[in-house]
Amino acid sequence: MFDQIGWRAAVAALAVSALGFAGQATARDLTVVSWGGSYQDAQREVYFEPFKEATGTSLLEDSYNGGLAKIRSMVQTGTVTWDVVQVEAPELIRGCQQGLFEFIPWDKMGDRGNFIDGAATDCGVGTIVWAVALAYNTENVDGTPAGWADFWDVEKFPGKRGLRKGAKFNLEIALMADGVPADRVYEVLATDEGVDRAFNKLDELKPHMQWWEAGAQPPEWLASGDVVMSSAYNGRITAAQKEGQPFKIAWDGQVYAIDSWVIVRGSPKMDEAVEFIRYASQPENQAGLPKAIPYGPTHVAAIEEVPEDVRPDLPTAPQNLENALRNDTEFWIDREESLDERFNSWIAQ
Amino acid sequence: MPPLPALRLRVYVMGRAMTVAVVQPGGLAEESRALKRALKRVERRRRLRAIGLIGPLFLFLAVVFALPIVLMLxxxxxxxxxxxxxxxxxxxxxxxxxxxTPGEPAFAALGQDLNEAFYARRLAEPARRLNYEITGFRSMIMATSRKLPRGEAPESWKRTFLDIDPAWSEPRYWQAIKDTAQPYTLHYLLAALDLRMTSDGGVVAAPKEQAIYRGLFGRTLWMAFVITAASLLMGYPLAYLMVNGGKATRGVLLIFVLLPFWTSLLVRTSAWVVLLQQEGLVNQALQWIGAIDDPVQLIYNRFGVYVGMVHILLPFMVMPIYAVMRGVPASHVQAAASLGATPFTAFRRVYLPQTVSGVGAGCLLVFILSVGFYITPALLGSPRDQMVSYFIAYYTNQTLNWGMASALGVILLAAILLLYAVFSRMLGLGRPRLA
Structure with a gap:
């Protein structure tokens, strides 16, 4: 009974709003959506502008803060205003399984084998390798913190610490600080004892913590002295170094992940979207990005073309990968909600 | 007997004059019917006009207010x-x-369902729902579906499943499927109250380390209460001064109250970040005058949230009180004084009771607005200062668990309605008077 009336009314309401949007949906330019800030500035310089020039396609930009909510409502209501979006690995898998993305026509895109492990998937083409690593302000820290164990050592390195608010990254980091080697972290974390162990380790640091949510916060806080060390996205730290900030990254125990381009399902600009992703995935184009912002390329040939002086700043540099952890996407899709629930309960106490 | 003179009746209905009857003996019954008809006609026209006037508003409210609430429920x-x-x-x-372990028919049914849903890209939804019951069930379903034979049905679905993953023999997974194979569930509402349903239909408390929501609702209501109290404490004297001060004072104060009110919420909140941060203006000023040696933490804690929210919500307290106070004649207090009341008694027994309706309306507005606040606690508070809306946003945008987001919304709505009922009973507000 309710269902009938409720849904009919909902459909009517949607129809009304769809009429309103109809004018918008027709005849628009290829819309590419990324993460804003200094990162998108770099993309504009390396991908967007050269692509416009090379192909004569007009391209609109937008930015967002991740998540699938907006894409889902676009696909469900049939008002697709985004075409190409850069998404994180868990969203890539979830969105692909939920049918929110088009399948990548790999025959037009090139050989999957040209990309690093995990970058060529059914719905996405990997575009960068980014990392969460330990960053510190050399002016406020005496000595050289070498890894997460030192992050926990508040006697040797007094001062506040910053970590990303949420269970993801922190539980892995806590276990590594507790002496678990990177390659065994998810094995330990899959057990209840492992989760308890991680939370117990976080307990030790709790009085010294300040939690960040936006990627721009750690460099700000490191500069202002609010915290002396923080986990941070590596690109933001290098960007701040270029502006003269005395920051350093300790790469030991970095957690890295891949971001991918996807095409929103039902995009009216499918051909242009494929063309854009193909352009942005050419090794010579990908190799240009690390100069602007140090995130690693995903095309194997591009890695070799990155200039020498930029290489040590990339998460994918061999010396930085020595004790590195690849973020386990499936693990987090299964557990993020329940572990976040526990994290939120822990943090509120 | 001569006939009675004819009687003309001029009737005024809604200001319109009409002659309705020529009354003659014997014709009375019919004339009164005619009168009734005329009345009805005018009444109907009036009602239609009223409906025509509020129609658009009514439709608007139904679409943007009532419908979403019903959908949320x-x-x-x-x-x-x-x-x-x-x-x-x-x-x-x-x-x-x-x-x-269930028999072959259940395995065969699941095998066909998984095959169909997986390739139609519709399996993510049920897999996620089942993952709420048993963590890890989602990836087990997805991994199994990838390996299931497509097309030709296998000889034994059961053996196929167990070969792919022996965990399929465990009854708890099948119990989870059975528990979720119902069109309606109390799962979300119970979870929003830190309760879990057991498979035999009982209800138990959530494990201690995952219980957050009762504390969260308590915190939300407490913070809203503190903010309301602080706004009242500051708003009441301010409104009094605005009414009883001179014309110039009133103008200046009115601007002070309204100017921030016209500024965007985000701008005001960000301004507080600039003022209150570690190297901010307030800390620098305090250090300069020597009140403190090291900067104090004024932001990313409860204090910061209170400051920001009281500032934003103060106009909602001041304006209703101000409107009511303006209607209180000064002669009442003077009369009380002339009868020997001390200023305090005159205020308590004569002035205050006449402003209660303004106080009630202001408190109600501020309380209900602050219960739903999102941006200010998110920007000025620590994780310990987040309110219910933070988690509603988290479930809506981050994890797409709209069932959970709706359940939190429903419980918040119920709590507010309950408090409103208690509050209006307490203050005897039939309807809060708003200027």
Whole structure:
């Protein structure tokens, strides 16, 4: 009974709003959506502008803060205003399984084998390798913190610490600080004892913590002295170094992940979207990005073309990968909600 | 007997004059019917006009206010994932009693359902729903579906499943499917109250380390209460001064109250970040005058949230009180004084009771607005200072668990309605008077 009336009314309401949007949906330019800030500035310089020039396609930009909510409502209501979006690995898998993305026509895109492990998937083409690593302000820290164990050592390195608010990254980091080697972290974390162990380790640091949510916060806080060390996205730290900030990254125990381009399902600009992703995935184009912002390329040939002086700043540099952890996407899709629930309960106490 | 003179009646209906009757003996009954008809006609026209006037508003409210609430209520108990996307399994599992591994028919049903849903890209929804019951069930379903034979049905679905993953023999997974194969569920509402449903239909408390929501609702209501109290404490004297001060004072104060009110919420909140941060203006000023040696933490804690929210909500307290106070004649207090009341008694027994309706309206506005605040606590508070809306946003945008978001919304709505009922009973507000 309710269902009938409720849904009919909902459909009517949607129809009304769809009429309103109809004018918008027709005849628009290829819309590419990324993460804003200094990162998108770099993309504009390396991908967007050269692509416009090379192909004569007009391209609109937008930015967002991740998540699938907006894409889902676009696909469900049939008002697709985004075409190409850069998404994180868990969203890539979830969105692909939920049918929110088009399948990548790999025959037009090139050989999957040209990309690093995990970058060529059914719905996405990997575009960068980014990392969460330990960053510190050399002016406020005496000595050289070498890894997460030192992050926990508040006697040797007094001062506040910053970590990303949420269970993801922190539980892995806590276990590594507790002496678990990177390659065994998810094995330990899959057990209840492992989760308890991680939370117990976080307990030790709790009085010294300040939690960040936006990627721009750690460099700000490191500069202002609010915290002396923080986990941070590596690109933001290098960007701040270029502006003269005395920051350093300790790469030991970095957690890295891949971001991918996807095409929103039902995009009216499918051909242009494929063309854009193909352009942005050419090794010579990908190799240009690390100069602007140090995130690693995903095309194997591009890695070799990155200039020498930029290489040590990339998460994918061999010396930085020595004790590195690849973020386990499936693990987090299964557990993020329940572990976040526990994290939120822990943090509120 | 001469006939009675004819009687003309001029009737005024809604200001319009009309002659309705020529009354003659014997014609009375009919004339009164005519009068009634005329009255009715005018009444009907009036009602139609009224409906025509409020019609657009009514429609607007129905679409943007009532409908979303109804949908939210519905979504909090809606449980369509398994029933819709795994229909054969839903049917097959009903006969299973819960002991041991189910037989071949259940496996066959699940096998066909998984095959169909997986390749139609519709399996993510039921897999996610089942993952709420048993963590890790989602990836088990997805991994199994990838390996299931497509097209030709295998000789034994059961053996195929167990070869792919022996965990399929464990009854708890099948119990989870059975529990979720219902069109409606209390799962979300219970979870929003830190309760869990057991498979035999009982309700137990959530494990201590995952219990957050009762504390969260308590915190939300407490913070709203503190903010309301602080706004009242500051707003009441301010409104009094605005009414009883000179014309110039009133103008200046009115601007002070309204100017921030006209500024964007985000701008005001960000301004507080600039003022209150570690190296901010307030800390620098305090250090400069020597009140403190090291900067104090004024932001990213409860204090910062209170400052920001009281500032934003103060106009909502001041304006209703101000409006009511203006209607209180000064002569009342003077009369009380002339009868020997001290200023305090005159205020308490004569002035204050006449402003209660303004106080009630202001408190109600501020309380209800602050219960739903999101941006200010998110920007000025620590994780310990977040309110319910933070988690509603988290479930809506981050994890797409709209059932949980709706359940939190429903409980918040219920709590507010309950408090409103208690509050209006307490203050005897039939309807809060708003200027």
């Amino acid at each position: 519905h979504r909090a108990v809606d449980n369509p994932e398994v029933v819709t996307h795994l229909p054969r399994t839903t049917e097959a599992i009903q006969g299973w009693e819960g002991d041991g």
